[in-house]
Amino acid sequence: MPLKGLLSSRSGNASARSGTQGRAGASPTLSDTQKLAMLEDLERSGLGWFWASDAEGRLAYLSPSVAQRLDLPLEELVGQPVAQVFQPAGLGGREKPLSLRLGAHKAFSGVAVRAARREDGAVLRLAGHPVFDDAGRFEGFRGTGADITEEFYREEETERLAKFDSLTGLANRHRMAHLIESTLTAFKAAKRNCAVMMLDLDRFKQVNDTLGHAAGDELLKQVSERLKRAIDRECEIGRLGGDEFQVMIPDLDDRGVLGEIAMKIISMLKQPYSLAEGRCVIGSSVGIAIAPHDGVTREEVVRSADLALYAAKNGGRGQFRFFSGELENEAIFRRRLEADLGTGLSENQLFLKYQPVIEAKSRKVTSLEARICWNHSQRGEIDEEEFASILEGSSLVADVGRWSIREACAHAALWPDSVRVALGVPAPLFNAESFVDDVAEALSETDLPASRLELGISEAVFFGDANQVDRTLGRLFKLGVRLTLDEFGSGYSSLAYLRRAPFDTIRIDSRLVAEADREADGGGKGGAIGGENRELGLVRAIVALAGALGMDTLAGGIESMALNDALVGCGVGFVQGPIYYEAAERETVEAEIMGGGWRIDPSADRTRRARRRTVLRKIHVIHDDHSYEVTLRNLSKTGALIQGLMDVPRGTQFVVDLGGGQLAVATVTRTNGDTQGLEFEQHLVEDGSGGLVTRNRVSPYMLASAGAPLAALSPGSYKAMEGGLGEGKSIPQFGYAPSYRHEHA
Template sequence: MSTNGFSRLGHALRLAGDRFLRLGEAGQTEAEADRIRAVRLSTVLHNTPLMMGANIANAIVALVAFAGSDLFAWVALWAVLIMIIAAYNGIAAWRNGRLPPRQVASLRGSRQAVVFAAVLSGLWAALTVIFYPHATDHQRLVIVAISVGMMGGGGFALATIPPAAITFSVLMGLVSLLALSVANEAVGFSLVALYVIYTAIIVRSSLALCENLTIRVRAQMASDEQRDVIGLLLNDFEENAADWLWGLDAELRLRRASPRLFEELGCTDEQARHRFLWELLPCDGSTCGTPYKLNGAESLRKLLTSHTSFRDVEVCVVQDGEPGVWSLSAKAMFDAEGNFTGYRGVGRNVTQAREARRRIEHMARHDSLTNVGNRVLLNEGLTRAIDRLERFDEHFSILLLDLDRFKQVNDTHGHGAGDELLREVAKLLQSVCGESDTLARLGGDEFAVIHTSMQDPRAVAALADRLVNALSQPFPLASGTARIGVSIGIACAPIDGRDADALMRNADLALYRAKADGRNRFHFFDTSLDAAARRRNLIEQELRAAVAARSLTLHFQPLVDSGSGRIICAEALLRWHHPTLGTISPTEFIPIAEDIGLIEKIGAWAIREGCITAASWPQPIRIAVNLSPRQFAGTGLYAGIADALRDSGMPPARLELEVTESLLLKTNALVESTLVAITALGVRVALDDFGTGYSSLSYLRKYRFDKLKIDQSFISDIETNADSRAIVDAIIRLGHDLGMSVAAEGVETEAQYDILRRLGCGEIQGYLVGRPMPGDELEKILTNAREPGVIRQIA
């Protein structure tokens, strides 16, 4: 055989030997195999002294059986060899058993066990091979008994190491079978069968025992790993975590604790051990419980002496002169008889967490800009006030405050100054309100106050009066001095309601009235406000339906030439006749339409409907349509006018759009561009109600108007009031000098008509010359066969 052949054969034999040594290790990782192998060898090592004792005893039995025989000397030599090997291995195993158990073992240990099993089984097999053929029947019986017993006992003793158990049983069995078969006796054949059965049982039992041992060791390994992880985590917890562990004995004295606790206590383990936990708390009776109002040392003592478990009990402590909070949780421990044995617990310093929670709760209930309460705090205050009202009949009031002219401060001084003003206002309100009052900012420039502990409405009136006076004073700001005011609406419980929604709604209605009455004042809620609010809500709903159903109509009031009396223009006026509510005045529904955003749609319809109606009138009679400032807020005004003129076919010069001074006071780029575009269309623009409101002559230079309309407030007493007559005269002259026509509204008497005509007013409008009328009636006048367009003499 070549060298390569020997090499391959040697390699194959080594692989086979390695596989044989790994019997019972199938499906194990290398780490598991090393650990399980150590347990298997340790089990054999533990049984080795007893096994070696059995070897010595059986050797002595064999020696006694051959006493007086010619073979005694050879048997004695064999027995001494057995005893020496057994004694040496038994003593070595006993010594190793006193050492700490090994955690891992390599294949070397299994190989040594196999070698030992081969040597020992060979010596026992020699008893049968050498002495059985020459022995007597009695001696043969002893040899067979010893051989069978040793094969079974040794195999089972080595069962945790399958390679060693199989080596011991198979080698001993094969040699013994060889000797018995040579003897050619009937008993030999029976023993052959017995050896085969024993060998099969030993092999199967050894493998099964290894499998069970593998399962047990794997479970133990997992348990050890889990214990190690828990131990590592526990050590890390005790060393690094903010929490600490503690334990008390049955007398409630400290038995053990984490180093972290001793750091918090500022003492050593020896100083704290065997003392009561409540005695260790850094808390004294004068300060404990403030500012947190929590449990103190005495409360903790009572809790612990109750022998009950507890969780997240917060106790007040004092560290470095500052109050703090510790959170304690513990489980009461009892023995099998139910006797209390102590506590096992955990603690934590939660001072910072509680302070952070307090800050978060404060932020959730307070306005970030002014640091007064917000809606959440107000609602909580209302809930408490209503509860006291129901339980103790404690009356209270709600004051809703809205700052006057705050938007002007923002526009003039900037939003930074507006924020500064709100902070100053909040400080002032806090100084005026009482300690029992709840102050909150609702958003923007709105505040609310819950005024408690009062039975007399005069008390809240006095508070409201102080607030109005205080906020009427000038506020010095970084950007200059700001002057504002405040409007206040007041609702009193239980007179004006017993629940939060009703009280807030009624206070809001009272605030609305205070603002409508001229601002910088307060107003109590009364039932008339509720009735007005209900009607307004009804009007709002019905107006939406009327616009959708096109139920609004246009009436037309003529304007005549003061000299000839002929109609030269007619003003389109909105009218609304409701089937159940009757005729609703424009002064009532138009402001509502402006508030709810319907005015743009209504205005566009009025322009279109007016153009279509006027298109059939005789030329050059014009139609005048009023524009709301809200219509300039959108981008569809110009397009709506252009479409109405195009679709009606009416010349642009016959359309006259009336705007008020309030529009010009809030002028912006959109308003300016829209007015320029309308003028470019050829449409006339009239300045309505001239001389009222916040008049300024500067816009007469900035914008080009075609007509000035003198407000009726100057016309009503023009006959008797020289000042009014002088103002009207000045307006007429101003209009003429600027190239504008002038119209007077509200003319009701012949004397007013004559004065205006003499002063040079070109157009007259009022009940004297014609009331608002439907379009068909006006058309009849315009087409009158005798004197078309003349109306003054029949007015």
């Protein structure tokens, strides 16, 4: 129906209502033609437009300018149901369907709509009022509208920015908090699981400080894209700010699967990044908590994941860690250790251990590498690996570095001239203005020839100012000390600096060596190149490069004979690792080198000490409706060795309670007096820190349904489980061994 028809259909009523306006003194009235012209001018101006529907809800009229704005033919719109022509465009899908508004036959206004066939097109504000005839019969709607496209998208962007990170497009801190809160609340009622991961980037600050904030921003964008690809299941990923990210994965409590996801994230994020400002390599650490096991509310679960992340970073970075009840005390103690470091340095609690570096062909010890340890007044000895994790990021890292150089030089001055001393230089110390002077002073005070000091320079220093790095390396070269490029192959700008820097030795990246170890042992998945695995092919290429540049090569951390033979076969000149000699105290190694010509042959009998919590602990095993306390002597993925029970026949089934909701069904496969070997029905999985855990845990919801109040449950409390650790209903079948009973008493 044209606009003229809409006006004429109501002209009779309009004339009757305006009959008194023709009297003297009243304002002159406009003719219908003038009114029509005025309304058409208004339509053409774009300031307003009109629409109408019939009693059946079909579009009877629409201003032509609106059809043009919607980029749709007017003839295709008129006659169609209004609710099919327009759809609500309200933010967040909160708008009531247009069909309901029209069906109510009530006036409405301020409804944002867009063309149903144009999801991202113009947005209009719609108003309408119902029209009834004199008998009260509904005739349709008449209404107006306005173009609010710019205003709508501006508000939409404002709301989007309030929920999403403007840099990466991921959910922001506020949205993640809301999502986790609402999800856990709903899942508590439905008794469902939900995993939360906290992760941050290792070495990101170095990229920001040296390549600039623009490079840091681009790196964060690439990280967010990799995160999306790494997790191929329903999840929500958020950036909390800086280099902190958070992932929520609903309906997942399988720690085997979660560990695989965490390792995939770590593996993908440590691959090199190409930025306009240069190429860089970073890493990541991941902490994992699972509701309801590690908390019921958002605050509890996020705090648990935070503690797990803190533990993962302290474990050496590039790791994941599940939350456990022990971590809180661990975190508190770690912070105390960091605070005590200044006292440890001032009160001479730090000391050096040394690990030999061996020439591969002659097996002769050529140098001793210093490792810093700490004899803490309360904790006792803190070994070199744990101390390195405490020192990293400390404000005292440069001070400790200076101390170690002076101490190592003083020791080496007493050794035979054929043995050098080596130690790594942390980046903050290398970048200090006084670094070269400090080295020169240490050599002068101890009367140690500069050629007998080897300094390991990490590739991380190359993130600093290139001119300053070149000056420092040049001054060290003139001083006469030997220089080793540490962890070659981890990424940054190795090849460029090899051409310019006066390095004597290249230390092959420990991660590359570890991967080659897996390949040499037959456990890897890497592709072969000419019958040789990929990692060993890279080692061979590094050896060839070093040879062309007149440099030696060193591979450390060798733990197997297969790897040792493979590396020596690749031409690696110098080797180091547990199969040769562990780091030992100064007096021990000095006793060896003072005899002259110290040679060490590799031996498969030498193994690295396991860096995990002792397995020797008390646990419970459940049989029928009785619980027995036993000693867990060792633990593997497939089984365990327990001690304490007598007369347990082979084939007996136990439920092994490892604590914290971890129950594993196991069968006795061998028995000898008070000792039994168990085989697990379902294998345990890695916990990210060298330990083992069950894939799943008994849900606190299950315990609560059995009568225990959810908030009051303590880890490992199963007394309310039906048929479990409740009141005994039968006679216990097994007795304690006499020695165990005495120990237990």
